[in-house]
Amino acid sequence: MASPAAPSAVVLLSGGLDSATVLAIARNQGFTCHALSVDYGQRHVAELAAAAVISQALGAAGHRTVRLDLAQFGGSALTDRSIAVPVGGVQPGIPVTYVPARNTIMLSLAMAWAETLGARDIFIGVNAVDYSGYPDCRPEFIEAFEAMANLATRAAIEGARTAIHTPVIDLAKADIVRRGLLLGVDYAITVSCYQADEDGRACGECDACRLRRAGFVDAGVADPTRYR
Amino acid sequence: MASPAAPSAVVLLSGGLDSATVLAIARNQGFTCHALSVDYGQRHVAELAAAAVISQALGAAGHRTVRLDLAQFGGSALTDRSIAVPVGGVQPGIPVTYVPARNTIMLSLAMAWAETLGARDIFIGVNAVDYSGYPDCRPEFIEAFEAMANLATRAAIEGARTAIHTPVIDLAKADIVRRGLLLGVDYAITVSCYQADEDGRACGECDACRLRRAGFVDAGVADPTRYR
Numbered sequence: 001m002a003s004p005a006a007p008s009a010v011v012l013l014s015g016g017l018d019s020a021t022v023l024a025i026a027r028n029q030g031f032t033c034h035a036l037s038v039d040y041g042q043r044h045v046a047e048l049a050a051a052a053v054i055s056q057a058l059g060a061a062g063h064r065t066v067r068l069d070l071a072q073f074g075g076s077a078l079t080d081r082s083i084a085v086p087v088g089g090v091q092p093g094i095p096v097t098y099v100p101a102r103n104t105i106m107l108s109l110a111m112a113w114a115e116t117l118g119a120r121d122i123f124i125g126v127n128a129v130d131y132s133g134y135p136d137c138r139p140e141f142i143e144a145f146e147a148m149a150n151l152a153t154r155a156a157i158e159g160a161r162t163a164i165h166t167p168v169i170d171l172a173k174a175d176i177v178r179r180g181l182l183l184g185v186d187y188a189i190t191v192s193c194y195q196a197d198e199d200g201r202a203c204g205e206c207d208a209c210r211l212r213r214a215g216f217v218d219a220g221v222a223d224p225t226r227y228r
Numbered sequence: 229m230a231s232p233a234a235p236s237a238v239v240l241l242s243g244g245l246d247s248a249t250v251l252a253i254a255r256n257q258g259f260t261c262h263a264l265s266v267d268y269g270q271r272h273v274a275e276l277a278a279a280a281v282i283s284q285a286l287g288a289a290g291h292r293t294v295r296l297d298l299a300q301f302g303g304s305a306l307t308d309r310s311i312a313v314p315v316g317g318v319q320p321g322i323p324v325t326y327v328p329a330r331n332t333i334m335l336s337l338a339m340a341w342a343e344t345l346g347a348r349d350i351f352i353g354v355n356a357v358d359y360s361g362y363p364d365c366r367p368e369f370i371e372a373f374e375a376m377a378n379l380a381t382r383a384a385i386e387g388a389r390t391a392i393h394t395p396v397i398d399l400a401k402a403d404i405v406r407r408g409l410l411l412g413v414d415y416a417i418t419v420s421c422y423q424a425d426e427d428g429r430a431c432g433e434c435d436a437c438r439l440r441r442a443g444f445v446d447a448g449v450a451d452p453t454r455y456r
Contacts, residue, residue: 068296073344101340104380108336112329116301141379148372152332157363 015047041071173215269299401443
């Protein structure tokens with residue numbers, strides 16, 4: 001393993017607002033960041049294109065995209081085109097946009113890359129405020145994943161600890177925006193919309209768009225999102 | 229979710245001896261089995277072809293293969309062609325054939341499919357006897373994964389428990405062979421070799437071949453493996 005001056009971290013980067021902010025936070029903490037995106041058959045492929053741009057803009061050391069056909073399992077509005085993306089505001093319970101085991105799978109892939117890089121730190125932009133209905137955005141899930149990771153790998157056997165960092169898990173969207181702006185994130189290049197068009201322009205109506213827009217309004221800053 | 233007469237299970241099926249036996253065990257326990265293979269860029273693609281044949285022969289209700297490019301992360305002799313597969317007998321420590329986070333990733337994918345199927349049971353053919361150097365074949369890893377899974381999914385939120393079954397984890401290879409033969413497994417169609425040729429014929433020299441051959445010898449049965 002190379003031993004760079006700065007410790008390495010793997011940062012899960014969807015191309016959305018939250019994960020872009022998390023990349024900026026990880027860089028600000030002094031990590032050499034390796035950005036990882038997962039193409040799991042989601043509708044919003046424009047997010048993946050945005051991830052490559054964000055990764056460069058925020059100074060990641062590298063960016064990889066793993067393709068993975070979760071759509072063949074079905075069960076989510078984000079991967080199954082026969083299920084409509086909700087546009088009527090956030091409902092109680094687990095939303096149809098929940099993708100089974102998504103964060104578990106993405107963290108597992110981050111573990112694999114971290115192990116070959118010799119990295120001990122993984123960052124993920126989960127948020128338990130806006131996505132309170134998602135089981136795998138809760139702090140107790142992250143803690144259990146970290147405990148499992150510390151038994152799963154070569155590094156664990158050799159006594160090194162892996163940490164899963166969730167720096168925006170308990171922040172309101174407006175606070176995430178404020179934090180990112182302080183760190184120089186250009187939110188115009190991020191894409192959050194569940195049904196963005198090929199150019200990354202947002203619908204303005206889905207849950208992700210509503211939460212995002214409210215974040216800029218609450219933070220008292222202009223919304224740089226490109227709407228169609 | 230459909231509610232079939234028999235409960236459904238997802239069975240991870242590599243195409244090798246251990247996972248074929250596990251499928252037979254799960255069927256014997258009365259589960260409707262959904263076999264899942266993962267094409268993670270491993271050298272031994274003949275195993276994946278074998279998995280389809282085994283899945284049919286042992287009466288699985290279905291078989292899916294998820295493609296996933298773990299080779300881009302490197303770090304294992306099984307996915308990186310610049311690292312030689314060892315043929316000199318089992319060495320102490322973690323072997324170069326260890327694939328970072330492999331079982332974590334495969335179990336995560338099984339979780340995703342189980343959730344959309346409404347299945348609460350996942351079977352995996354890990355073995356802590358032969359693969360004692362692999363961190364993710366240990367019982368403590370499986371327990372931690374199960375604990376995490378029970379916080380990660382919609383089913384967990386709704387109060388249903390997911391169980392990770394490892395019916396061959398503490399069996400010697402000869403005992404696995406004996407169990408499988410009693411359940412009607414045709415080991416001639418299984419492929420364990422780390423460097424099998426395209427027709428699934430084994431090298432007879434790698435660690436996987438040595439362990440497998442010793443299993444048949446110790447069980448006192450003829451070795452049906454097709455060697456090249």
